[in-house]
Amino acid sequence: MQLGGARALVTGATGGIGGAIVRALHARGARLVVTGRREEQLAELRASLGEERVDLVPLDLAEPGSPARLVEAAGAVDVLVANAALPASGRVEEFTPDEIDRALDVNLRAPIQLTRAALPGMLERGRGHVVLVSSLSGKVASPRSAIYSGTKFGLRGFAAGLREDVEQSGIRVTVIFPGFVSGAGFFAESGVKLPRWVGTRTPEQVAAAVVRGVEQERAELDVAPLSLRVGTRLAELAPVTAARMQRRLGSERIADALSEAQRDKR
Numbered sequence: 001m002q003l004g005g006a007r008a009l010v011t012g013a014t015g016g017i018g019g020a021i022v023r024a025l026h027a028r029g030a031r032l033v034v035t036g037r038r039e040e041q042l043a044e045l046r047a048s049l050g051e052e053r054v055d056l057v058p059l060d061l062a063e064p065g066s067p068a069r070l071v072e073a074a075g076a077v078d079v080l081v082a083n084a085a086l087p088a089s090g091r092v093e094e095f096t097p098d099e100i101d102r103a104l105d106v107n108l109r110a111p112i113q114l115t116r117a118a119l120p121g122m123l124e125r126g127r128g129h130v131v132l133v134s135s136l137s138g139k140v141a142s143p144r145s146a147i148y149s150g151t152k153f154g155l156r157g158f159a160a161g162l163r164e165d166v167e168q169s170g171i172r173v174t175v176i177f178p179g180f181v182s183g184a185g186f187f188a189e190s191g192v193k194l195p196r197w198v199g200t201r202t203p204e205q206v207a208a209a210v211v212r213g214v215e216q217e218r219a220e221l222d223v224a225p226l227s228l229r230v231g232t233r234l235a236e237l238a239p240v241t242a243a244r245m246q247r248r249l250g251s252e253r254i255a256d257a258l259s260e261a262q263r264d265k266r
């Protein structure tokens with residue numbers, strides 16, 4: 001799909017990666033509907049883009065019925081980018097039941113409900129693209145990632161099934177799998193330092209993958225250095241051995257620091 005003139009709905013637009021996705025789609029000529037809970041940040045984002053081709057719909061995706069309301073407010077959506085998520089890091093028993101529900105709601109239920117609400121219009125027009133922002137944690141789990149990985153693996157399964165059902169109708173489905181993202185976003189905000197050998201990518205590189213996914217009709221795109229992508233592939237083949245190696249390389253220390261720093265985002 002050509003992005004020029006297309007109407008794109010982006011969730012999590014007030015966040016580090018969402019802002020970069022909005023700017024990249026806007027630069028390709030898309031007309032945007034952007035959402036998040038923080039109205040002031042949404043208004044600032046629109047102002048930074050010159051006020052043109054950007055509509056704001058502030059809303060809480062954890063509220064029942066909010067995805068359908070969002071799609072109704074957005075009008076005819078050509079591209080849906082489900083990017084909003086909570087880091088949901090930590091040991092399962094340290095979450096309250098409400099915190100688990102919120103993570104499932106924002107990270108998994110909302111993308112599925114948004115897709116369901118946007119699909120009839122896309123099918124009628126015979127064109128549409130659904131982009132789901134997952135994570136490498138949606139391919140391979142690590143310590144303290146049970147809830148987050150549960151939601152991000154879920155997106156991959158949802159996308160794979162959906163793709164089979166809509167491909168003949170001209171609808172495309174892309175899943176983006178970023179590794180650690182520096183510069184902005186919830187990993188960067190945590191302030192946690194990675195070992196020197198673990199590389200990162202920028203929000204702009206994630207945004208470029210979203211653009212590539214839509215324009216080149218790619219099913220899945222990783223956004224991470226080669227070492228992390230190869231490690232992920234090996235871990236998919238031999239998860240238990242890979243987990244043992246991860247632990248030896250200090251993954252638990254990093255995961256504990258991360259979940260402590262992200263506790264207020266549950």
Ligand SMILES: NC(=O)c1ccc[n+]([C@@H]2O[C@H](COP(=O)([O-])OP(=O)(O)OC[C@H]3O[C@@H](n4cnc5c(N)ncnc54)[C@H](OP(=O)(O)O)[C@@H]3O)[C@@H](O)[C@H]2O)c1
Binds near residue numbers: 182
């Ligand atoms: N950062 C990384 O290293 C990394 C790595 C891999 C994958 N990812 C994925 O990339 C995506 C963006 O992450 P990020 O790092 O940019 O995170 P972020 O900066 O924390 O942004 C999260 C976004 O989600 C929105 N959000 C959270 N709760 C919401 C709710 N209840 N209702 C509506 N919106 C809500 C936030 O908006 P409000 O606060 O305004 O509601 C914000 O715009 C996520 O899917 C994440 O899993 C990130």
